[in-house]
Amino acid sequence: MTTLFENLPLPGGRGVTAPGAALPGIVPAGRDASPPDGTEEHAGELAGRRPVASAREGEPAHPGDARRRPSPEDLVEGLNPQQRAAVEHRGGPLLIVAGAGSGKTRVLTHRIAHLLATREARPGEILAITFTNKAAAEMRERVEQLVGPAARTMWVSTFHSACVRILRREHAALGMRSSFSIYDAADSQRLMQLVCRSLDLDPKRYPPKAFSHKVSDLKNELIDAEDFAATVSDSNAFDQALASAYRSYTQRLQQAHALDFDDLIGRTVHLLRTFPAIRESYRRRFRHVLVDEYQDTNHAQYVLVRELAGVASEGWDVRERAQADWAAVDETSEQGGAPGAALPPAQLTVVGDADQSIYAFRGATIRNILEFEEDYPDARTILLEQNYRSTQNILNAANAVIARNSGRRAKNLWTAEGAGPRIVGYVADSDHDESRFVADEIDRLGDSDGVKPGDVAVFYRTNAQSRSLEEVLIRAGIPYKVVGGTRFYERREIKDAIAYLHAVANPDDAVNVRRILNVPKRGLGDRTEGQLAWFAERERISFAAAVERHEEVGLPTRAATAVARFAELLAGLRAMVDGGSSPAEILDAALDRSGYLAELRASDDPQDASRVENLAELHAVAAEFRDAAPDGTLVDFLERVSLVADADQIPLDDGGRGVVTLMTVHTAKGLEFPVVFVTGLEDGTFPHQRSLADPEELSEERRLAYVALTRARQRLYLTRAAVRTSFGVPNQLPASRFIDDIPRESLEWRREESATEAMRRGWAAGHGGRSRGGDHDGDGDFAPAFGSGSRGERGGTGPRTRADGGVGAGTGGGARGVSERGGAAADVPSLAVGDRVTHDSYGLGTVVALEGAGASSVAKIDFGGAGTKRLLLRYSPVTKL
Numbered sequence: 001m002t003t004l005f006e007n008l009p010l011p012g013g014r015g016v017t018a019p020g021a022a023l024p025g026i027v028p029a030g031r032d033a034s035p036p037d038g039t040e041e042h043a044g045e046l047a048g049r050r051p052v053a054s055a056r057e058g059e060p061a062h063p064g065d066a067r068r069r070p071s072p073e074d075l076v077e078g079l080n081p082q083q084r085a086a087v088e089h090r091g092g093p094l095l096i097v098a099g100a101g102s103g104k105t106r107v108l109t110h111r112i113a114h115l116l117a118t119r120e121a122r123p124g125e126i127l128a129i130t131f132t133n134k135a136a137a138e139m140r141e142r143v144e145q146l147v148g149p150a151a152r153t154m155w156v157s158t159f160h161s162a163c164v165r166i167l168r169r170e171h172a173a174l175g176m177r178s179s180f181s182i183y184d185a186a187d188s189q190r191l192m193q194l195v196c197r198s199l200d201l202d203p204k205r206y207p208p209k210a211f212s213h214k215v216s217d218l219k220n221e222l223i224d225a226e227d228f229a230a231t232v233s234d235s236n237a238f239d240q241a242l243a244s245a246y247r248s249y250t251q252r253l254q255q256a257h258a259l260d261f262d263d264l265i266g267r268t269v270h271l272l273r274t275f276p277a278i279r280e281s282y283r284r285r286f287r288h289v290l291v292d293e294y295q296d297t298n299h300a301q302y303v304l305v306r307e308l309a310g311v312a313s314e315g316w317d318v319r320e321r322a323q324a325d326w327a328a329v330d331e332t333s334e335q336g337g338a339p340g341a342a343l344p345p346a347q348l349t350v351v352g353d354a355d356q357s358i359y360a361f362r363g364a365t366i367r368n369i370l371e372f373e374e375d376y377p378d379a380r381t382i383l384l385e386q387n388y389r390s391t392q393n394i395l396n397a398a399n400a401v402i403a404r405n406s407g408r409r410a411k412n413l414w415t416a417e418g419a420g421p422r423i424v425g426y427v428a429d430s431d432h433d434e435s436r437f438v439a440d441e442i443d444r445l446g447d448s449d450g451v452k453p454g455d456v457a458v459f460y461r462t463n464a465q466s467r468s469l470e471e472v473l474i475r476a477g478i479p480y481k482v483v484g485g486t487r488f489y490e491r492r493e494i495k496d497a498i499a500y501l502h503a504v505a506n507p508d509d510a511v512n513v514r515r516i517l518n519v520p521k522r523g524l525g526d527r528t529e530g531q532l533a534w535f536a537e538r539e540r541i542s543f544a545a546a547v548e549r550h551e552e553v554g555l556p557t558r559a560a561t562a563v564a565r566f567a568e569l570l571a572g573l574r575a576m577v578d579g580g581s582s583p584a585e586i587l588d589a590a591l592d593r594s595g596y597l598a599e600l601r602a603s604d605d606p607q608d609a610s611r612v613e614n615l616a617e618l619h620a621v622a623a624e625f626r627d628a629a630p631d632g633t634l635v636d637f638l639e640r641v642s643l644v645a646d647a648d649q650i651p652l653d654d655g656g657r658g659v660v661t662l663m664t665v666h667t668a669k670g671l672e673f674p675v676v677f678v679t680g681l682e683d684g685t686f687p688h689q690r691s692l693a694d695p696e697e698l699s700e701e702r703r704l705a706y707v708a709l710t711r712a713r714q715r716l717y718l719t720r721a722a723v724r725t726s727f728g729v730p731n732q733l734p735a736s737r738f739i740d741d742i743p744r745e746s747l748e749w750r751r752e753e754s755a756t757e758a759m760r761r762g763w764a765a766g767h768g769g770r771s772r773g774g775d776h777d778g779d780g781d782f783a784p785a786f787g788s789g790s791r792g793e794r795g796g797t798g799p800r801t802r803a804d805g806g807v808g809a810g811t812g813g814g815a816r817g818v819s820e821r822g823g824a825a826a827d828v829p830s831l832a833v834g835d836r837v838t839h840d841s842y843g844l845g846t847v848v849a850l851e852g853a854g855a856s857s858v859a860k861i862d863f864g865g866a867g868t869k870r871l872l873l874r875y876s877p878v879t880k881l
């Protein structure tokens with residue numbers, strides 16, 4: 001078969017490239033071998049249930065797999081006594097709490113293998129939950145290595161993937177289509193925007209984005225629109241607006257046959273709570289529920305686990321549990337799974353580390369781990385204290401940083417690895433200088449110690465920090481990969497292409513149909529869209545149905561013709577679905593027949609060329625899907641791409657040397673690397689600016705720092721920039737308070753800002769500063785003044801220029817706060833929000849926000865037609881009117 005992309009080299013020269021290529025952890029819906037609902041295989045499972053030892057006799061051997069299966073004894077070999085106890089524990093719920101790198105994930109994997117090797121469980125009875133699809137694939141692979149291909153029928157997945165699987169099976173009970181769409185965060189924000197617009201809400205007072213977050217928080221607490229509306233007081237205008245937006249948002253999702261990410265969990269909880277027979281069937285199926293990274297579960301996920309596993313009534317005798325388990329299962333199977341049958345709870349194993357809870361902003365609550373014992377009174381808790389990942393110096397640093405959080409269980413991680421090299425600290429002049437140090441050091445380690453790029457990870461607090469690292473790595477010729485950032489699936493062309501597929505798979509998906517109505521341009525503007533939307537509302541039909549019935553809408557001729565062609569296009573693509581075409585073929589047809597690809601190809605904008613490449617990459621993902629799942633439907637494919645988490649973009653090993661991984665600390669959870677650079681260790685960067693005044697947020701930042709430091713196995717670098725440019729504005733930031741906590745003897749400064757340097761810089765700022773007059777908007781960059789200028793000048797070649805008059809009185813000595821020395825503050829116009837100003841190039845504007853003080857004051861100014869700009873006032877020709 002020929003494809004549209006035949007003549008295009010695929011990016012990276014490989015058949016399938018990293019984004020989405022691995023897409024592990026999700027099996028296409030309906031393709032799972034073992035339905036949980038008491039039919040077919042499952043019924044057989046129950047009927048064939050015999051005492052433990054003979055349970056698997058009838059299982060087919062795996063020809064061609066001649067490796068000796070490890071014995072249960074092999075599986076606990078090399079584990080320490082606590083790890084071993086955790087692997088061998090049977091009966092009541094088990095909580096494993098332990099610091100980073102103590103083998104929690106390893107214990108979970110070995111525990112699964114052990115249950116299988118002792119024949120106490122069949123693979124189909126195991127549900128293991130991990131935090132990312134990548135972690136799921138890794139765990140499945142490791143179990144497979146240990147016990148062979150039987151592992152394939154286990155459910156190892158993320159919460160979201162497991163819920164999608166359940167919902168696709170049980171959709172009928174909830175009155176949903178099995179082909180429901182899944183809206184990611186961007187989709188749901190778009191929908192919220194539409195909702196707010198149609199409710200005529202002033203976006204300044206009621207920002208749709210904030211509403212999206214609030215709705216997500218409510219859903220994580222399992223509070224639906226009606227529940228919420230009932231709690232809102234008449235006098236609270238904000239909450240009232242939120243309540244109506246929430247209600248309308250919920251309706252729109254339903255009309256679109258779509259679920260957002262939070263719904264995946266919430267609807268599954270609702271399903272299990274509302275239909276006892278369905279709940280029982282899953283409880284009968286999953287006799288072992290294991291959850292990794294339990295500290296990051298939110299309330300909805302917590303309830304989900306409880307619903308799936310069940311809770312023992314008080315006084316349940318743990319020792320009798322195993323026996324009762326079999327008896328009860330036999331009983332229920334005879335009753336055909338009647339609700340209310342006395343089924344003992346599944347064996348629940350959760351592992352986590354309260355010190356690594358870093359998702360409070362998504363509603364994760366440490367409470368789930370701290371109070372596990374209260375919630376599960378017969379739970380056993382096992383602590384692991386030996387760390388197998390890092391050197392003692394790294395652990396000393398991590399222990400010291402986390403020790404300052406209050407209200408935690410003290411832990412004392414130790415390692416038999418020895419002290420290892422000391423942690424290296426580096427104070428750079430600027431963010432570019434910092435990046436350069438990282439690149440130089442990676443090079444040096446390669447030459448002197450044979451460290452491969454794939455051994456190295458560079459972490460930062462926020463995605464925006466990756467850009468200067470990228471620039472420097474590209475120049476240094478060091479292969480790297482950014483995980484997160486502008487994610488592949490968030491690129492415009494990829495979202496457009498996927499919107500086409502959604503529109504084809506699910507005609508009721510209004511958001512996606514509307515997204516592509518005029519993409520590529522068909523001369524269908526807001527007016528036509530509005531007319532169609534209005535018609536849909538009046539007729540109580542979907543937007544796509546309105547497109548089909550366009551003749552009745554009363555559109556002007558030109559628009560009518562264009563809409564007719566659009567309707568034809570969608571109908572043709574839908575016919576391909578019915579005709580059994582693969583997602584890859586449908587994708588090709590959509591991009592071809594719509595003219596989307598042709599338009600990009602005809603363009604001479606270089607960005608459009610890379611868009612074509614990205615689409616080729618998406619085609620490669622679809623083609624790979626076709627090869628892996630020849631019967632996979634369009635819905636299956638969309639499900640797979642919707643659920644790719646950031647952490648799944650970590651590249652596959654490239655020719656054995658790998659590539660440097662750049663990622664945020666959040667994404668790094670659970671991973672480990674021989675060499676780790678933690679960059680941007682400044683108060684205001686990491687810890688994040690907005691956490692500085694809030695003790696709870698600061699505690700979370702501290703946990704984040706603990707996660708960052710504990711990813712390192714052998715070498716750890718901590719770097720900071722004395723001046724960091726963010727959003728085009730240079731800021732002078734003091735050292736991160738986390739650095740101060742690290743024991744001196746574990747840390748060696750490769751370059752520390754000396755007092756003389758600080759003084760010299762003070763002199764430079766006072767006497768040799770840049771002339772005034774430049775301006776900087778949010779998209780601009782200070783690189784000419786800072787980045788490239790300071791690059792390569794390390795070692796102090798003369799005075800350096802500074803835009804920010806504040807200098808280092810405190811930067812080396814640990815004093816906090818931005819100094820305002822330098823005499824420039826007087827030049828800064830004093831502004832207030834709402835002031836009218838004039839700017840030499842942008843004209844008239846209104847101040848909408850202010851940040852910083854004195855020489856580092858930044859104003860956000862709305863210049864109407866010229867857009868909203870963020871300006872460093874000291875360098876901007878702004879005059880107050």
Ligand SMILES: Nc1ncnc2c1ncn2[C@@H]1O[C@H](COP(=O)(O)OP(=O)(O)OP(=O)(O)O)[C@@H](O)[C@H]1O
Binds near residue numbers: 356
């Ligand atoms: N008993 C052991 N013997 C040898 N290596 C071990 C042992 N236990 C764990 N390890 C190794 O230590 C490293 C850390 O283990 P693992 O990733 O399971 O820790 P973790 O507690 O899950 O960490 P995190 O909190 O970061 O998720 C891994 O490389 C693992 O293979």
Ligand SMILES: [Mg+2]
Binds near residue numbers: 104106292
């Ligand atoms: Mg782990």
